[in-house]
Amino acid sequence: MINKILLVLILISAVSPSGIAQTISTQIEKKNNVIVLKDLDFKTVMMAFYQKDIQYVKIPELEHEKVQYVGIKNASEVGIDENDDAVIVFSPAKTFQNVQNEARYLISTTEILIDKEDARLKFCGACATFTQFYLFRKNDNGKFELISRSLDENGWFKGDFNFQPYPVEDIIKNIRKVGPEIKGYVEEQEYGRQGYSHTKLFITPFDENPKMNKFEVAEIGNDNEVTGSDKIYNTQGDYRFLDTEHDGLYDIEIRYSGTQQIYQDDIAKIVPIHATHVYHYNEAQQKYIRVK
Numbered sequence: 001m002i003n004k005i006l007l008v009l010i011l012i013s014a015v016s017p018s019g020i021a022q023t024i025s026t027q028i029e030k031k032n033n034v035i036v037l038k039d040l041d042f043k044t045v046m047m048a049f050y051q052k053d054i055q056y057v058k059i060p061e062l063e064h065e066k067v068q069y070v071g072i073k074n075a076s077e078v079g080i081d082e083n084d085d086a087v088i089v090f091s092p093a094k095t096f097q098n099v100q101n102e103a104r105y106l107i108s109t110t111e112i113l114i115d116k117e118d119a120r121l122k123f124c125g126a127c128a129t130f131t132q133f134y135l136f137r138k139n140d141n142g143k144f145e146l147i148s149r150s151l152d153e154n155g156w157f158k159g160d161f162n163f164q165p166y167p168v169e170d171i172i173k174n175i176r177k178v179g180p181e182i183k184g185y186v187e188e189q190e191y192g193r194q195g196y197s198h199t200k201l202f203i204t205p206f207d208e209n210p211k212m213n214k215f216e217v218a219e220i221g222n223d224n225e226v227t228g229s230d231k232i233y234n235t236q237g238d239y240r241f242l243d244t245e246h247d248g249l250y251d252i253e254i255r256y257s258g259t260q261q262i263y264q265d266d267i268a269k270i271v272p273i274h275a276t277h278v279y280h281y282n283e284a285q286q287k288y289i290r291v292k
Helices: 002-015 044-051 058-063 168-173
Strands: 028-031 034-037 068-072 087-099 103-115 129-138 144-149 155-157 176-179 182-193 197-203 214-224 234-246 248-263 267-274 275-282 289-290
Touching: 028 044, 034 044, 044 068, 044 087, 044 103, 044 129, 058 267, 058 275, 087 168, 103 168, 176 234, 176 248, 197 248, 214 248, 214 275, 214 289, 234 275
Parallel strands: none
Antiparallel strands: 028 034, 034 144, 068 087, 087 103, 103 129, 129 144, 129 155, 176 182, 182 197, 197 214, 214 234, 234 248, 248 267, 248 275, 275 289
16 A cells, blocks of 8 residues: 555546545456556556556656656666666657547557656667557546557567657647548658668557557668768658458558669669559558568
């Protein structure tokens, strides 16, 4: 009981030092392995998913940005060494309508490694941020039932210097129909290193299965424009969802234009590119497959 009170006080202090303690445990139910929350506020969500690892930390950068966060021990996703410390940054719930015009509620939490002694975030090449998503519906009792979440390798890593790479409001803006009966998040993710840039297309169907999957479709752009090379190429891919579908998700067509680098007799050459690729989703293989 004492430990439970301490956890609540840690969360209260993370939000408002003068807040009145609530009995968070009464706001969380588990029925037949289904998690049901009375509310989707910060304290309730943290207690539901991170209770055993919560610790008090104060990070000036996050205080300045006025984001909701809490410290955790034993960083499970971004830790480099055993017993590394981290914070969980909370992105509050936003609502969207699924294809059946039913309200759905999406929240995200992002784990970031910290230097506890120096009270700062630790960003480095090896310590990416790790975001998890939780999708809820409101049941007949007015409570929020968890219906889908990203898990383990299906969480979203980011290697940039951003403590909140996937705010829910940005996800909501990029939700569209990805199948006749399914909406999902469409993401163009850019990677850059040593002057080379690559952009990949990802689809996350909100199919309301327990495990929320993020699928890589294909690369839709690449260039070497800031490498200093005298042989510059720039490939762009324009994609569209077709009316045809496989295994519940629309087929995707990508038309490539611009220039590309090829090798002939070990000599690099820059040549035009005009190509069209088509991808079908394959449920058995859990991925998009190029068919053209």
